[in-house]
Amino acid sequence: MCDGKRGPVLEFAMGLLVAAGELQGAQRLQKIDAAYVNTTFSSAPSHLDFMEWLAGEGVQVAVPTHTNIGGWDARNPDLRVGPNIAQANTEARRLIELHRDVGCHLSMTCATYQLPSTPKFGSHVACSESNAVSYFNSVAGVRTAKYGDYLDMAAGLTGLVPAKGRHLDAPRAETLIFDIPHLPKPIRRDDLTYQLIGYVIGRRAGKDVPVITGLNPDATPRNLRSICAAANASGVVALYHAVGLTPEAPDIQTATRGKDCPREVITAQDLAKAREDLSEFAGGKIDAIAIGTPHASLDEMEETVNWLQDRCIAPDVTFYIQANRFVFEVAREKGWIATLEHAGITIVTDTCLYWRPATRGLKGRILTTSGKFAYYAPAELDASCRIATLRECVESAVRGEVWRDPDLEGLG
């Protein structure tokens, strides 16, 4: 492929993978089972040029290749507002079509691990989306380094990546134990706690692999995802272990490879401080709710329905849940989408709420369950955020002002 006999695109793709491998000191290339590309994700003009080139040359991906979110939600065509919105929408749609033309699955999600096609334990993939990289490595036991634009598509076109980092068994960073001591039961069980743990670990881990002990043994995939997403907003945690919960950490000796390593404690006060860091206001009127960064899981949909108890949200509050098409369809079949929409909630698919051009109504004082949203949105939107539990979001939306769960006093 390097010699150009299979066309200029594959020559470029192989050249890029080989150069990246040489830069990292890789000895060889590694076959992958799937690629997860970010090239739908940005309005950077080079993305359109790149994809027009690929489609024009008539190339097709060599392994199943899934797209991240894009800038267009066909179900909500008026979602974005702002100057030049017609052109921005046209370009976003064109970019998505070009991915289809080269054979990509238009998964349009940052939570690819929710799709039924998720690769099996021990397989290798190329993934760029930071929360998915962390979930694949940590929770699914699927190996990927952190890639980015063009390298991810080069991997999809060739089925190859440099054999380096997480793709190899041997060289792994030192481990650092984070011990979570006993927390009151309501706090221990709420997903917000996992968001805050992720935020703290992202801030503290540096280049070490965090090994978390003391989590609730009933922690769900959603909770483990929340650690991935928040840790990769406040820092870079492409791999962590949760002892007794994640597949490469049945016990602490296995997770640390039997080595002595430093141990830190995450206290309830640390979590309360994290909540303070991710909250720009504590009470009062709210303008909007944003759920689903990364895209909401099925149990988040169900829990929202349950907390609503047939009530509607306040008329001056905008409430968004963003999800991928797979979760959306399952939720629709269960009747949850109809219930949520009847309550006044807008379900967004295929895109991301904090991405410019701005989302209609998503400004002012926003409550979110997501540490990632609370971390990025204030810079991207005309907004201030507060991180809250899903129950607090729903109750606050119904009331039109911040409602704080008395059972979670310890979290500030």
Add this chain to the structure above:
Amino acid sequence: MTHLQPILPGEIAAPVLQLTEPLSFWGGVDYLTGTIIDKAHPQHGACIAGTLLLVPMVRGSGGTPGTIASLMKIGLGPVAFVLGQPEINILAGVMLGQRLYDVVCPVFLADGAEFSAHPTGQGGIIQSDADWTLISTAPSI
């Protein structure tokens, strides 16, 4: 003087801009102007266009290559990169920019700890036999 490992070699003379903290080029740099827009970054407000850019570390999003290639398209990219770590996403952006827009942009790897010896000012990359060296022509204070 800092010894450089050539990745995409080429001699250059240009103003040196040293990033003193890790930067995400997606969200942290405006891809239409080259201005650093990350409010928390020490070089916030500086413009990377036309610079010999010293990058100790890239952080965050995999969207860094799109920003770099898009700046190269409109002639507002750095004219060379010196990396403190093997940042494959800088390389990917530069290689696509070269392929699509025919813009040359040398890339080198160096010991990040030596960056601090190169204050922002005039500088260059020179070759002597097989050795590549980063030099600063600005007077040291």
